[in-house]
Amino acid sequence: MENIKGKVVAITGASSGIGEGIARHLAELGAKVVLGARREDKLKQIANEITAAGGEAIYSILDVTSPEEVKAFAQLGVEKFGQLDVFVNNAGLMPLSMINGYKISEWHQMIDVNVKGVLHGIAAALPIFEANDSGQFINITSVGDRWVGPTSTVYSATKFAVRAISDGLRQEVSRNIRVTLVAPGPTESELPNTISDPELKDMAINLFRKDLLPASAIAKAVAFAISQPSDVDVNELVVRPTGQKNL
Numbered sequence: 001m002e003n004i005k006g007k008v009v010a011i012t013g014a015s016s017g018i019g020e021g022i023a024r025h026l027a028e029l030g031a032k033v034v035l036g037a038r039r040e041d042k043l044k045q046i047a048n049e050i051t052a053a054g055g056e057a058i059y060s061i062l063d064v065t066s067p068e069e070v071k072a073f074a075q076l077g078v079e080k081f082g083q084l085d086v087f088v089n090n091a092g093l094m095p096l097s098m099i100n101g102y103k104i105s106e107w108h109q110m111i112d113v114n115v116k117g118v119l120h121g122i123a124a125a126l127p128i129f130e131a132n133d134s135g136q137f138i139n140i141t142s143v144g145d146r147w148v149g150p151t152s153t154v155y156s157a158t159k160f161a162v163r164a165i166s167d168g169l170r171q172e173v174s175r176n177i178r179v180t181l182v183a184p185g186p187t188e189s190e191l192p193n194t195i196s197d198p199e200l201k202d203m204a205i206n207l208f209r210k211d212l213l214p215a216s217a218i219a220k221a222v223a224f225a226i227s228q229p230s231d232v233d234v235n236e237l238v239v240r241p242t243g244q245k246n247l
């Protein structure tokens with residue numbers, strides 16, 4: 001695939017699921033990957049496996065709710081690999097619940113990670129991209145960035161927000177900076193573990209998670225967007241399991 005080899009790609013939420021899949025796939029295609037998340041043991045293992053397979057990977061503990069930590073994370077790519085070409089805003093959580101469950105701390109957590117975390121990623125990487133007049137954001141939303149149903153109200157709101165932020169960003173940045181939104185349907189990952197109500201977790205799995213994409217399907221969509229010539233900006237990719245019709 002063109003335009004990926006040698007690129008430095010920073011990925012938030014790279015310790016499991018989709019972020020891990022993106023890191024492994026891009027490293028196989030020759031990108032230098034910078035992995036960030038809170039679980040160091042997972043990051044270390046994934047980075048070691050990528051390196052053992054002949055790829056280039058480094059990692060850093062990262063909490064995306066801290067703008068300072070996200071800034072240092074974006075700088076790490078520049079410090080260790082000399083540049084930053086792509087920033088993947090992927091970290092997220094999905095503690096589904098009904099509004100009248102009043103799980104206010106979970107609402108706050110989703111807004112802090114899914115929305116403010118993405119804004120922190122933009123604030124960290126955009127100055128680097130602007131200095132080089134080159135770069136690409138990949139923002140991982142969800143089919144919930146255009147669909148809302150009972151229990152997904154706040155989660156979908158965070159993803160609708162990231163879709164709005166992505167399109168505004170696309171229009172504001174220079175002609176040479178790309179903004180890509182990738183909206184996955186249900187995908188194999190640890191995401192359902194963030195649902196605190198066991199009944200809702202079962203319901204979500206039974207209703208929406210019978211057909212699951214492998215994380216590699218989202219990684220391939222990300223690779224497609226990066227691999228385009230620099231004057232081609234793939235703005236939105238929606239990827240669902242073929243059998244998933246009700247989201």
Ligand code: NDP
Nearest residue numbers: 013015017018037038039063064092142186187189190191
């Ligand atoms: P996982 O739970 O497997 O991965 C979530 C990742 O986010 C983990 O690496 C986790 O790492 C990280 N994370 C969570 N909170 C923070 C934080 N405060 N700071 C840094 N990293 C954090 O789920 P997915 O891979 O599915 O989720 C990735 C993205 O994909 C999310 O944005 C999700 O909304 C989106 N998505 C997923 C779908 C699915 O069906 N799987 C469908 C549609 C969208 P750690 O705990 O180590 O910090």
